[in-house]
Amino acid sequence: MKRDYHISFIGAGNLATNLAKAFYNKGFVIDQIFSKTTESAQSLAGEVEALSTTNLEDVILTSDLYIIALKDDVLPQLLSRIIANKENALFVHTAGSVPMNIFEGHSNRYGVFYPMQTFTKERVVDFSTIPLFIEANNPSDKKTLMDIASIISSKVYEANSEQRKKLHLAAVFSCNFVNHLYALSAEILEEYGLPFDSMLSLIDETTQKIHHLHPKDAQTGPAVRNDQDVMNRHLSMLAPHPDVQEVYRLLSKNIVKHKANK
Amino acid sequence: MKRDYHISFIGAGNLATNLAKAFYNKGFVIDQIFSKTTESAQSLAGEVEALSTTNLEDVILTSDLYIIALKDDVLPQLLSRIIANKENALFVHTAGSVPMNIFEGHSNRYGVFYPMQTFTKERVVDFSTIPLFIEANNPSDKKTLMDIASIISSKVYEANSEQRKKLHLAAVFSCNFVNHLYALSAEILEEYGLPFDSMLSLIDETTQKIHHLHPKDAQTGPAVRNDQDVMNRHLSMLAPHPDVQEVYRLLSKNIVKHKANK
Numbered sequence: 001m002k003r004d005y006h007i008s009f010i011g012a013g014n015l016a017t018n019l020a021k022a023f024y025n026k027g028f029v030i031d032q033i034f035s036k037t038t039e040s041a042q043s044l045a046g047e048v049e050a051l052s053t054t055n056l057e058d059v060i061l062t063s064d065l066y067i068i069a070l071k072d073d074v075l076p077q078l079l080s081r082i083i084a085n086k087e088n089a090l091f092v093h094t095a096g097s098v099p100m101n102i103f104e105g106h107s108n109r110y111g112v113f114y115p116m117q118t119f120t121k122e123r124v125v126d127f128s129t130i131p132l133f134i135e136a137n138n139p140s141d142k143k144t145l146m147d148i149a150s151i152i153s154s155k156v157y158e159a160n161s162e163q164r165k166k167l168h169l170a171a172v173f174s175c176n177f178v179n180h181l182y183a184l185s186a187e188i189l190e191e192y193g194l195p196f197d198s199m200l201s202l203i204d205e206t207t208q209k210i211h212h213l214h215p216k217d218a219q220t221g222p223a224v225r226n227d228q229d230v231m232n233r234h235l236s237m238l239a240p241h242p243d244v245q246e247v248y249r250l251l252s253k254n255i256v257k258h259k260a261n262k
Numbered sequence: 263m264k265r266d267y268h269i270s271f272i273g274a275g276n277l278a279t280n281l282a283k284a285f286y287n288k289g290f291v292i293d294q295i296f297s298k299t300t301e302s303a304q305s306l307a308g309e310v311e312a313l314s315t316t317n318l319e320d321v322i323l324t325s326d327l328y329i330i331a332l333k334d335d336v337l338p339q340l341l342s343r344i345i346a347n348k349e350n351a352l353f354v355h356t357a358g359s360v361p362m363n364i365f366e367g368h369s370n371r372y373g374v375f376y377p378m379q380t381f382t383k384e385r386v387v388d389f390s391t392i393p394l395f396i397e398a399n400n401p402s403d404k405k406t407l408m409d410i411a412s413i414i415s416s417k418v419y420e421a422n423s424e425q426r427k428k429l430h431l432a433a434v435f436s437c438n439f440v441n442h443l444y445a446l447s448a449e450i451l452e453e454y455g456l457p458f459d460s461m462l463s464l465i466d467e468t469t470q471k472i473h474h475l476h477p478k479d480a481q482t483g484p485a486v487r488n489d490q491d492v493m494n495r496h497l498s499m500l501a502p503h504p505d506v507q508e509v510y511r512l513l514s515k516n517i518v519k520h521k522a523n524k
Contacts, residue, residue, distance in 0.1 A: 014482065072484070073491040097484075097492050116464055118482045123471060129463050155463070166454045169496050173447040174461045175468045176483025177513045178440045183477040183520065185435040192428045199436045200473060201391050201417070202378055206437045207469040209385060211462060215445040220276065220380045221438025222334070222359075229335040230359050234431050243516055250512050251439045254505055258445065 005148065008032040008050075008059060010082055011069035012040040014119035015094055017047075019067065022127040022152045024048040031063045056081045061089070065148075067113060068093045076102060083107045090141050096168025099161035100135050111136030111145050114164055115153075118175050127152045133159035133167065184244055216258070223255035267410065270294040270312075270321060272344055273331035274302040276381035277356055279309075281329065284389040284414045286310040293325045318343045323351070327410075329375060330355045338364060345369045352403050358430025361423035362397050373398030373407050376426055377415075380437050389414045395421035395429065446506055478520070485517035 005028055009016045012035035024030050030050040035041035038054050045052035053059060056078065059066075068075065068082060072095045083091060083106045091103060092113040103110035112135040117125060132149045134156060136142035142158070149156040159167065182203070186196040209218045222230035231252055238245035267290055271278045274297035286292050292312040297303035300316050307314035315321060318340065321328075330337065330344060334357045345353060345368045353365060354375040365372035374397040379387060394411040396418060398404035404420070411418040421429065444465070448458040471480045484492035493514055500507035 071487060071489060073489050097495055116460070118464060118468055118471065118480075120471065120475065120480060120482065123474065125467060131460055131463055157460075163454065163456060165495075165499065166450060166456060167460065169499055170447040170450040170456075170461060171464055172483055172496065172510070173443045173450065175464050176481070176485065176517070177443050177509075178465070178468055179472070179477055179481050179483075180485075180513060180517050180520070181435045181439050181443070182472050183481065184516075185432040186477050188428060188432040188435065192425065194425060194428060194432075196472075196476070198378070198393055198419075198429065199432060201393055202380060202433055202437050203440070203469055203472070205387060206380055206440055207465055209380065209382065210441070210444050210458075210465070212385065213382065214458070215441055215448050218380075218382060219438070219441050219445065220382065221434055221441075223438065223442075225333060227333060227335050233359055233427075234434065237427065237431055243519060247439075247512060247516055248434070250509060251442060254446075254509055255438070255442050257505060258442070 002029055003027045005029065005065070006031045006063045007065045007067060008034070008063040009044070009067050009069060010034045010056075010059070011067075012037075012044040013069060013071075014121050015115070016067070016069035017044050017121050018117075018119045018125055018127070019069065019094070019115065020044060020048045020050075021124060023148075026151050028148075032060050034059050057084070059086075061086055063089065065089075065144075066091045072098055079103070079106050090144070092136075092145065096171065097165050099165070100137065101161070103137070109136075109138065109141050111141055112161070112164065113145060113149065114159070114167075116167060116171055118179075128154055131155040131157060133157050133164055135160055135164070181247075184247065187241075187244070219255065219259070221255075223252040224259050226256055226259075264291055265289045267291065267327070268293045268325045269327045269329060270296070270325040271306070271329050271331060272296045272318075272321070272340075273329075274299075274306040275331060275333075276383050277377070278329070278331035279306050279383050280379075280381045280387055280389070281331065281356070281377065282306060282310045282312075283386060285410075288413050290410075294322050296321050319346070321348075323348055325351065327351075327406075328353045334360055341365070341368050352406070354398075354407065358433065359427050361427070362399065363423070365399070371398075371400065371403050373403055374423070374426065375407060375411065376421070376429075378429060378433055380441075390416055393417040393419060395419050395426055397422055397426070443509075446509065449503075449506070481517065481521070483517075485514040486521050488518055488521070 008031045030048040032051040033045040041052035090109045091107050092111045114133040117130045132153045134145045270293045292310040294313040295307040303314035352371045353369050354373045362374050376395040379392045394415045396407045
């Protein structure tokens, strides 16, 4: 079933790819995909039966909604070209840490559609449980955005730009930094021919635990026990990798300090 | 069904509690629980129908296996008292980062029984999927330890002291440090009245992802994109919390550096 609601995407990266597929799979019409690289534009366009373009000036004028999913730092410089000739269309960006008022003076109808999730092109995520945080500059478009968000996810919330900024910052700790620790863990193991898979059961339990306990109450390990012997042995094992050693030292110090303040 | 194999525990902390219950639930006889605090000793002993003591010299002599689960840094100083009069019994410790040869000169039969997992007293974990790493100073006891380990877990491996040290170090990154990042994330949200629960879907996906992708390939976020605008905004949001800001700065720097080396 096709819905009579037309969406175009400005951007064809991880987020755009996942979001375009989620809308497409729910019957929305995806009009067009813009990307600066032909390959990205065409590849995603092919998957969601859309047109593609690498020229911002060729983005069609008739979509109901334009979803901008670009790197945060290129967004401001491209915004006037993106919106040109479409001042009365509805635009949203998808960036956690960019305030909604970036649209002011460019567009008349705008908002934010922030899916708090980690996206990788190769991995299709189930959108139905992804929290979507919505903001808009007028009640009618806010209602529209909440409605279409509710079609792809059961977790739709309003959040203003201040709240969204904090959510994004917290997400960097809970997701991006966490993943980097997994990468460091994998490095340590691989250096000694041990498989990273051996960590998965531990990692799963660490994650499950905080569904039931506050992370402060779930803390274990040498630092929270202030077990200096173990920490010193670990630091000397890391001596050949001063940058990883520095991460170990700082996080342990921080855990000890937080315990003391608790 | 009771198995004719008797185990005593030296220690009644998170790990001892979970391990004693796992053996008890599989029908092993738990003879006795030692803890320096009466309450801990009695509480666990009550749950596994064992005797309790707070006096090392009162630990019974007739158990088949003594499992030592104490803080790593008290283990060396207590070892001769723990083993006294039981030189021919089988002793294991459970510490990732303590080599097996700590037993040398104290006991004749010894080994290591290292469950790589995060344990909290309040949370009973399913041992059947926990990797258990086994070492022993003689083939017959190694076989015994592998056999009884296989009764409580389907993931039993041999690992020598060197390998176990690396596993433990990697686990500190994958579990203890990760949990601390969850705690920092919760702090950031709570300061602004946002619930930590809003992170759970993101956290679950971050975990799921590394079952399928190497963590290096799963990295997302401002640092791996080298998005200086976002990182600078985050750092200024964290200005009131210099210690958290320091964690943000170091991990971001480390992610940028690892990307460059990839």
